Amino acid sequence: MKFRTPRPVIPMAVLALLALIPDVASAAAAMVPAEEGLGLDGSQLGLLWVIPFAGILLSIALFPLFAPNFWHHHFGKVSAFWGMAVLIPMLIAFGPAVTTYEVLHVYLGEYIPFIILLLALFTISGGVRLKGQLSGSPEVNVGILALGTFLASWMGTTGAAMLLIRPLLRANAWRDRVVHTVIFFIFLVANIGGSLSPLGDPPLFLGFLQGVPFFWTTQHLLYEMTFMAVILLVIYYVWDRIQYAKEDQSRRPASEERLGIEGGINLLLLLGVIGAVLFSGFVELGSFEVYHVHIAYQNLIRDVVLLILTFASWKLTPKASREANEFNWFPIQEVGKLFAGIFITIVPAIAILKAGKAGALGFVVDLVTRPTGEPNNLAYFWITGLLSAFLDNAPTYLVFFNTAGGQANLAVLLSEVKTLAAISCGAVFLGAMTYIGNAPNFMVKSIAETSRIRMPSFFGYMVWSVGILGPLLLVMSLIFLR
Amino acid sequence: MIKSLLIGTNGSRWSQAAVDLGLSFARKTNAAVTFLAVVDVPSITAGEPVPIGAAGIKAERDVKLLAEMRERMEQALERAAEQARFLGIEPKLRLAEGSPEEELGKEMQRHDLLVIGKKAVPETDRDPPPSKTLTAVLRHASRPVVVAGGNLSGEGPVLVAYDGSLQAAHALSAFVASGLHAGDPIHVVAVGDDAARMGEIAQQAMDFLALHDRAAEAHVLPLGKGVADTLADAASRLSASLMVMGVYGQPRVKEMLFGSVTRSILARVPVPLFLAH
CATH class of the missing domain: 3.40.50.620 (HUPs)
Structure with a gap:
């Protein structure tokens, strides 16, 4: 089958690039004075600088829908294009010094550590495999969901979903009514369970890189997460009991096969990942500079250790386990290429947001600020969440983290808790609202479909998520985040 | 009098009804029989929103689903052929890839009549999604279409x-x-x-x-x-x-x-x- 390459992409992109040029004339004033460093002064930047950021997010959302074949083969080029749509005007407007500084700052401080952590979690958790066969009773299913919810914060939502989805589907292979089990798995294991540590979900690791302590989410999102998880598990159990009673019990396997773990060495390596990230959060070893960008030694050590753990996992895991998990590098390559563009295009947006109400994105600040000047935490939760449901939750988290004051306001955010909790819960919990809210959602759907389960369409899934999660999120936000 | 019958099959129970009815027509009229099964490529490879990191997952899933559907269609054709041979009819078999309504529409022009199953209504989470083929085929049919279902004796009032x-x-x-x-x-x-x-x-x-x-x-x-x-x-x-x-x-x-x-x-x-x- 042939897919037509959407021709408008080049002219549209060139227009976007040119659109920045008028801003360039006034942009010379947007450099932060030398004594404050080489960064951009967001208060002087116009809204046009945000177009590439919106462009790359919309490209990620729309190309797979309207030009899937083109996207599959060219997403890296699209990402590079939007990155260039920021870099070239930045070079023209601010010169190589500022541009080099901004690129190094965002790549060394955020992009590279972010990708290294995702690579480590992806490689290591993709090497563990649960063998054996359970019976698919409501008790077993709820047990797997609860285990996955717990594990998601410590091995990542993708890792926990990869580990448990196949055993869950195997356990239910004899049952005709399984869609609800896959959907609750997406709610709990692929999203909500990942809220208690920076390892759980990518946006929380970005928060960690911005200075949010490792256990801050464990401590401050525990009630929110427990509230959601317990109620969802109870609803699931009742629902599955009803469905289970309708099954033809004669098809139920006569005996269960004992569970076992293949690639168990990866569980040790996973402990190494947790240790390395914790180390970088608790130890201060000083720093060095690369073109005015401070690199902390403990972060460098963390990233090197994570790479060693990744290599060890690759070497020590039996090939058969990886093949049984259908492991390949394509997803992480895709993540690497797309985030390379996202992290560049987000630079002007973050700079503008740092300027607060005075900046061109002042209206975003107004959206989440009460007339009294206090943050509107419910607005932070719902806006971060709804954008995370349809766009990627990592950049969405960064945008609202910076809207709330970012690193400059970190002490206040950490001590007053609710605003940062609202942003974190929004980014993580509402990822469950659509198949595209978080990468493992789609992975779980695909694995279920190849196991001959008729999963709901994109909007069919939203009927489930809006119907079940919507009211729960509303109550949770009113109780804990108001 | 019809000389050639086209029977659509996909292995579902509704398409089995089409095979049964089509063969009973063929026995009575001595018409030649062609079985057509279509691997519905567009419905599997259609674009859908995917999150970052999942474009490859979708591509792999599509390849798997296509291979599985190809196998299912081949089995459906083989089963239908066996049934026809048992009745003394030597059928022609055609496996096509593409949109079922387009492939049926094209092939239909070579025959006098198309026999096809009713629209399958999924009863469990493991049944395939409801097909739009029947509605689309009826909209553009160049030949009469018999939709099989219910009484399949092929005789009576x-x-x-x-x-x-x-x-x-x-x-x-x-x-x-x-x-x-x-x-x-x-x-x-x-x-x-x-x-x-x-x-x-x-x-x-x-x-x-x-x-x-x-x-x-x-x-x-x-x-x-x-x-x-x-x-x-x-x-x-x-x-x-x-x-x-x-x-x-x-x-x-x-x-x-x-x-x-x-x-x-x-x-x-x-x-x-x-x-x-």
Whole structure:
């Protein structure tokens, strides 16, 4: 089958690039004075600088829908294009010094550590495999969901979903009514369970890189997460009991096969990942500079250790386990290429947001600020969440983290808790609202479909998520985040 | 008299009904049989929103689903062929890849009649999604289409649903030309509250049937619960084994909003339907 390459992409992109040029004339004033460093002064930047950021997010959302074949083969080029749509005007407007500084700052401080952590979690958790066969009773299913919810914060939502989805589907292979089990798995294991540590979900690791302590989410999102998880598990159990009673019990396997773990060495390596990230959060070893960008030694050590753990996992895991998990590098390559563009295009947006109400994105600040000047935490939760449901939750988290004051306001955010909790819960919990809210959602759907389960369409899934999660999120936000 | 039958199969229980009915027609008419199974590539590879990191996952899933569907279609063709050979019929087998309605539409032009299953309604989470093929095929059919379901004996009384329209006249003419149910009694049923007018309309069909030496009986039925239900009741009461009717093309939006008589009849009437534009 042939897919037509959407021709408008080049002219549209060139227009976007040119659109920045008028801003360039006034942009010379947007450099932060030398004594404050080489960064951009967001208060002087116009809204046009945000177009590439919106462009790359919309490209990620729309190309797979309207030009899937083109996207599959060219997403890296699209990402590079939007990155260039920021870099070239930045070079023209601010010169190589500022541009080099901004690129190094965002790549060394955020992009590279972010990708290294995702690579480590992806490689290591993709090497563990649960063998054996359970019976698919409501008790077993709820047990797997609860285990996955717990594990998601410590091995990542993708890792926990990869580990448990196949055993869950195997356990239910004899049952005709399984869609609800896959959907609750997406709610709990692929999203909500990942809220208690920076390892759980990518946006929380970005928060960690911005200075949010490792256990801050464990401590401050525990009630929110427990509230959601317990109620969802109870609803699931009742629902599955009803469905289970309708099954033809004669098809139920006569005996269960004992569970076992293949690639168990990866569980040790996973402990190494947790240790390395914790180390970088608790130890201060000083720093060095690369073109005015401070690199902390403990972060460098963390990233090197994570790479060693990744290599060890690759070497020590039996090939058969990886093949049984259908492991390949394509997803992480895709993540690497797309985030390379996202992290560049987000630079002007973050700079503008740092300027607060005075900046061109002042209206975003107004959206989440009460007339009294206090943050509107419910607005932070719902806006971060709804954008995370349809766009990627990592950049969405960064945008609202910076809207709330970012690193400059970190002490206040950490001590007053609710605003940062609202942003974190929004980014993580509402990822469950659509198949595209978080990468493992789609992975779980695909694995279920190849196991001959008729999963709901994109909007069919939203009927489930809006119907079940919507009211729960509303109550949770009113109780804990108001 | 039909010389060549095309039977669509995909291995579902509804398409098995088409295989059973098509083969019973073939035995009676000595028509050649071609089985067609289509790997529905567009429905599997259609674009859908994917999150970052999942474009490759979708591509891998599509490859797997396509391979699985290819295997299922091959098995369906092989099963249908075995059944035909058991009845002494040597069928032609065709496996196509593409949109089922397009492939059926193209292949249909080489034959006199298409026999196809009813729209499958999923009953469990493991049944395939409901197919849009039947609706699309009926919309663009270049030959008469028999939709299999219910009584599959291929013999017994025939009910002709007649409203005097061009479509109904064309369907009746195509049915008579097909030679199907040649010796079976025919009931012409006209549904409407104006008995005198509907009687006249039914008589037009009776005259046409008499011209072709086909004995028939006319029935005028009040609209009652609606056309679909009245015809479904009549089909049961008369123990019909086939219902002949015309298909109306109507704008998709109107059909989406208000449904169509054809669709209601497909859902309610418990016998195979002989349909023509």
